[in-house]
Amino acid sequence: MFAGSENKELAKEWIKYACGVEGMTTWCSGAGCLPSRPDVAEAMDVESDPVWKVHSEMTSIAIPWQLEDTCSIINSACQNFLPLAVSGELSAQEAMQQANSEIANAD
Structure with missing residues (x-):
């Protein structure tokens, strides 16, 4: 207020x-x-929807990312790994681990 x-x-x-x-x-x-x-x-009932379920699962394993000048890196990592989690090719945890690794290792 x-x-x-x-x-x-x-x-x-x-x-x-x-x-x-x-x-x-x-x-x-x-x-x-x-x-x-x-x-x-x-x-x-977010757990019954495959897209919402992935987002819900990721909240327990997500880490904070600083936007500053890395916004494009974060966006790229999300675009690379979120679809794999939604499709079931990767678990939410695997997708977050790979996205976090890509972000941490970006130049």
């Missing part, structure tokens, strides 16, 4: 809704993004 919000009570209610199960499920389903809350991921 912004310090200068004119209607702080309404802002609080919006934040509660948007961060709650119903609001986050609505947002993530409509926007096509993975929820940050495990209970919302369960409500959305």
Whole structure:
């Protein structure tokens, strides 16, 4: 909430809704993004969708990457290995390990 919000009570209610199960499920389903809350991921049944399942599995093995001037390297690694995980050619863990290695060894 912004310090200068004119209607702080309404802002609080919006934040509660948007961060709650119903609001986050609505947002993530409509926007096509993975929820940050495990209970919302369960409500959305992300594990039954092969694409969402890969993304969900990767959250437990992902490492933070610095964008700075390496954005193209990160993008290339994602394009190289995410499709292999989604297709089942690699496990999510194998894909992340290979992507992380490619990023770490890039010049």
